[in-house]
Amino acid sequence: MWPWLMALLLTGWVAMGAWQRCKPLPRRVGAAWPVRAVDEVRFLSDETWFDARGRRHLDQAIFDEMLAMIDQARRLVVLDVFLFNDFTAGVGGDGLRPLSAELSAALVAQKRRYPELEAVVITDPLNTLYGGLELDHLEALRRAGIVVVLTDLNRLRASNPLWSGLWHLGPRWLGNRPERGWLPNALGPGRVTLRSYLAMLNFNANHRKTLVVDEGEGWAGLVTSANPHDASSLHGNVALRFGGEAALDLLASERAVASWSGINLPGPMPPDPAPVAGNLRLQLLTEAAIRKALLAAIEACQEGDRLDLVVFYLAHRGVIEALQAASRRGVRVRALLDPNRDAFGLEKGGIPNRPVGRELVAAGIAVRWCATRGEQCHSKLLLRRPADGGETELILGSANFTRRNLDDLNLESSVRLLGPPDTPALEQATAFFERRWASSPERTTSEPFAAFDDASVWQGLRYRIMEATGLSTF
Structure with a gap:
């Protein structure tokens, strides 16, 4: 019987893995929302730089803006964030901002001031190690009457089908209980079960970072690359804050995710698409x-145009090949990449950015590395500026330029802004890139490509295998 049982198990494993990789996606996943006219839009950034004595300096604006948006809300707050905890792992607490506590306290305080306020927090189950931990701040939110939604990741396609085929055949159904933890938590304090680590191997996530609030008689939204995660509080990040109909698109996109867990988000639906009047337009993009x-x-x-990007992970083969082709057309491409050496107190091996950086340089693309000393260059931004002074295009948000983030495997939210180059938000985004690119001893923000030009053939091969199979965390 053993050969038959093994054959049956293998067949079930392959069939389940194939189904989980190709199953139909829920409605609204991978959506390009209508292009909307927008008047009020602001570019925000969190930046880290070092002076001539090596001292770290922080210029941060994103979470202060989020707190201000929550503070003026009266009817509705919907927050969707990936990492929302106070774990510091190997980073230590010195100099870290308690973002999870600040954001939780702001939500609780606003709910107490305005009991009729409806507040919903959507987050990834990684924060509870997939049911293996109870977090005090999430429990405090629930006690205050705030709805906390842990995203049902089983609705997503498998990023790592080699493991997910087995996961959905057995371990998924065993359940998880915080009081049964016996293994150390690699991300922070406490102990977790073996099932927590088995769940982690699926490598998919609700990776969004968004906020929607009422603002007077209207609505405001914010899309960012930043997490309210204490160990991430020194990271470099970007955000776009906007109002109007596009904020209702953002609310509708979150309504779809909340519905997976049986939560119905209140608030108006976005209006039907209409011809866009005005020079400044914004579009919400997901997955x-x-x-x-x-x-x-x-x-x-086209030839002579400028194309600049700042990104934490660059690995998607389609994007890389498009950048190489643009360089061959005479486009002036510059890539500012994280060196992929720091991960919350652990040293990483430079994958994927170092082997990818070498590919880009070989194609004539200028590459520099963000200057990091423990923190991460966590932004995800692309900026297109035509040589003839025409319309500038900015894309930013939660999505790294990788297979997991761009191929309907994670939940992601980004925004696309189009308008005249002298639009304040686009001028601010341009100035952000130039500040980060043009480093000096007095204000060190980036380093030359040679500083981390150490990718081996083996690293390049590992990156290709990891990107193709899903056996990776990027």
Whole structure:
């Protein structure tokens, strides 16, 4: 019987893995929302730099703006964030901002001031190690009457089908209980079960970072790359704050995710698409629609145009090949990448950015590394500027330029802003890139490519295998 049982198990494993990789996606995943006219839009950034004595300096604006948005809300707050905890792992607490506590306290205080306020927090189950921990701040939110939604990741396609085929055949159904933990928590304090680590191997996530609030008689939204995670509080990040109909698109996109867990978000639906009047337009993008917009922006570049990007992970083969083709057309491409050496107190091996950086340089693309000393260059931004002074295009948000983030495997939210180059938000985004690119001894923000030009053939091969199979955390 053993050969038959093994054959049956193998067949079930392969069939389940294939189904989880290709199953139909829920409605609204991978959506490109309508292009909307927008008047009020602001570019925000969190930046770290070092002076001539090596001292770290912080210029941060994103979470102060989020707290201000919550503080003026009266009817509705919907927050969707990936990492929302006080874990510090190997980073230590010195100099870290308690972002999770600040954001939780702001939500609780606003709910107490305005009991009729409806507040919903959507987050990833990684924060509880997939049911293996109870977090005090999440429990405090629930006690205050705030709805906390742990995203049902089983609705997503498998990022790592080699493991997920087995996971959905057995371990998924065993359940998880915080009081049964016996293994150390690699991310922070406490002990967790073996099932927590088995769940982690699926490598998919609700990776969004968004906020929607009422603002007077209207609505405001914010899309960012920043997590309210204490160990991430020194990271470099970007955000776009906007109002109007696009904020209702953002609310509708979150309504779809909340519905997976049986939560119905209140608030109006966005209006039907209409002809856009005005020079400044904004579009919400989720999941694979972000990839399509990135590729369209790169392919639209002509000789002499500028194309700048700042990104934590660059690994998607379609994006890399499009950048190489743009360089061959005479587009002036610059890539500012994280060196991929720091991960919350642990040293990483430079994958994927170092082997990818070498590919880009070989194609004539200028590459520099963000200057990091323990923190991460966590932004995800692309900026297209035509040589003739025409319309500038900015894409930013939660999505790294990788297979997991761009191929409908994670939940992601980004925004696309189009308008005249002298639009304040686009001028601010341009100034942000130039500040980060033009480093000096008095204000060190980036380093030359040679500083981390150490990728081996083996690293390049590992990156290709990890990107293709899903056996990776990027």
